[in-house]
Amino acid sequence: MTIEAVGQELSEVIKRHDADYVEAHLEESQTSHIIYRGRELESIGRSTAIGGNVRALVRGGWGFVSFNNLDELPSRVELAVKQARFVGREVSKLAAAEPAVDVVSVETDRNPVTMFLGEKKQMLDEYNDIIWRTPEIQTSTIGYADSRKKTIFLSSLGSYIEQERADIVLSLAAVAARDGDVQQVGLSVGSRGDFSPIQSLHQRVAQMAQHVVKLLSAPQVKGGEYTVVLDPVLAGVFVHEAFGHLSESDFVYENDRVRQIMTLGKQFGSKQLNIIDTATIPGLRGSYKYDDEGMPATETYLIREGKLVGRLHSRETAAKMGEKPTGNARALNYRYPPIVRMTNTYIEPGSVSFEDMISDIKEGIYAKNWYGGTTSMEMFTFSAGEAYMIRNGKLAEALRPVVLTGNVFTTLKNIDAIGDDLEMNQGGGCGKGGQVPLPVANGSPHIRIRRCLVGGK
């Protein structure tokens, strides 16, 4: 039975139920993956999955039932409603929504999953050869995964939305070793099923391999406060981690003290600072036409001219805060309920060139690329895969990877230069509430931060 047929049946069942609101998601996906460890292909496989969920709201309480057995759906709907009734003790509040009936097909005409595995493998073999041709390389890892997914969203409002998407992620890492010392450098890219950005990485892979060998003789930075210049990739991670998560209203809406911190209109940074989240740019991994509550995607300014002007909402958080919904409720897959998430988050470009940005730094750090990042809302840490000292206005010696940390509120204020060169990074996956990795993109121009705390010797 196709999920379309199941969907038709389910849309009738949903309407009959005695709840404040009921929605259902059905999903069908295919994926393939290829993993290399060292010279050898370690794992190659294909997967198919089908499943769904029903979510019900009664008096402010949510019931959620997920399954991959599509039989007996009416009883699953019943269970979700029963659970919601069990939990509900207040009044349900959801922002108003227009019922939508729509079919959104995939952007690329070529399905990456059904492509011949030999073709994908050949591309990866080329990259691995480049890494292994570099002297002093100890090992490499390559992880490639693609997916194509069709989802159907149904709601008791009468919505029926079919959406398809394709996704590719490729991450490579090179490891160098000398006398028991081990260093690694990584590279991650992604796309919405389009192969060209994945296929043309030969030069970047070669640079990555050369850099990791260089790190073996690189010094570790002395810990302390520095003026730090971030490249677009790392600045993108910074804006996502340090600020983006604070803008997700599920953290804000029921916490009065956070609401005070995040009062709209408050100055968070300099006048040059603008931060946007938008799911409306075609081709980016965080984009979609409708979110997982059937709401249309929007562009949301989070910070405009340094002031907090917006935040990301689900229908529930928007209603409870009396603000407009933004279409940011997303679920990793049918096993999870939608929660407030970012999509494509970036700092708008300013006017400062990279040369001007570093020219008056006597001793600072240029941090590039990323290993990862995490936040506790107030505090964040993120790590740079590549780093260099800046001395007397010029790039100087390479450093071992650095970890930067700080308080988001002071750090945003300490951004004193915004570059003219926006770049979006498509290689990341975001984690929240156990739902990881959710496809997102983040981006920024080069930015300069004064007095940033750097871990080290």
Next chain:
Amino acid sequence: MEDILAQATGVAEEAEVFAVSSEETQVQFEANRLKHLQTKQQTSVALRIVRQGKIGYAITTELGDRHNLVNNAVETAQFGMPAKFQLPASSSYPPVETFDNETKSVSVEEMINLGEELITTVTGHTPGIICEAEVAKGVISIRIMNSRGGQAHYQKSFFRLGIEGNLINGTDMLFVGESASSCHPVLESKIVTEVVLQQLELAKNRASAPSKSLPIIFTPHGVASALILPLMVAFNGKTVLEGASPVGNKLGQPVFDQKLWLWDDPTIVFRPSSRPCDDEGIPSQRTPLVEEGAVTNFLYDLQTAALAHARSTGNGSRSHGGLPAPAPSAFIIAPGSTNFAEMVQDIKEGLVIEQLMGAGQGNILGGDFSGNVLLGYKVENGKIVGRVKDTMVSGNVYQALKDITAIGSETKWVDGFLQTPHIYCPSLSVASKG
């Protein structure tokens, strides 16, 4: 499953079917209030074959679609790694109990009550704190069957209880939290709330940290967040085989302090990390990794063991839904002889680390770590004086564990995968904004 195996053995030399089904109920509280009740049902079947000497792999949730599953496995086998292992024929498994019928019969009402107990205890202690809590129970059933006659089947029950609290003053945020898990029902909310209340007490006052090298006590949570990940990678047989493990060529050598004993143990009864066999049907065993500071073993699955001319330690894991790969079940660090109070008394100026945020983001292979002290306390003249913030602690796991001042006399389970005492290191680099 028999059908899939029969069809697969028709087109391949070897075949193995691995099926998981699970059902889980979660009660979730948000902002101190009951918010979600969730039920999750899931099944999947994975097929691994050896065809013309190479490994093929496919997985599906569509149990009726065995034709497609077998075809996908055959297609991938064209490019697969040459198989170096033999699937296990019928074997006998150690009696590792992981199922308690009582867990299943805990009612949703009881689970809600437990969650409410957690929240009222914590909010009663510290007004203004905003908590999220979860109480979950579930059952997992695992079945393995292969073309050499190997068969395994076991059920596991689990129960989980956890709370996270967030206290905000101005823009200052304090995060506290604790969780507990078992195959038995965990019906005592005190196990969790006592720890949280202690964190809140210790964090009441603020203290400042200097930027210099200081002695550091890692609590069991601190050990988990700062020190364990590099070791899990380093003792993985695959990392060793690639030559990327700093301990790979140190078998029998004293790499760590003599006081350190570490092993992997999937045989402890009624622990959610335990099982009678691994995901390839190899019997579970306790594997010593560090004895008196010396490296004694690495963890292997079948294929990695064959490539390394070693034997599988029963650590083949399919945690990511892919082919089996070596992975620890649960790391256990042996207790020492010093209690926490004695450690604190020993320090003139130093830190106690509960949570080091972002420590796992650096050069994990090399053992470097650097993280922000999300929850940690300052020690002055043998006493904890308050919470530190805006502070980074950096070091290298191999250097930090080579010279340990003391190991705690009591151990504790952290996040279900680690049982560890406190570890007291003489000197680590601290950078702080005060």
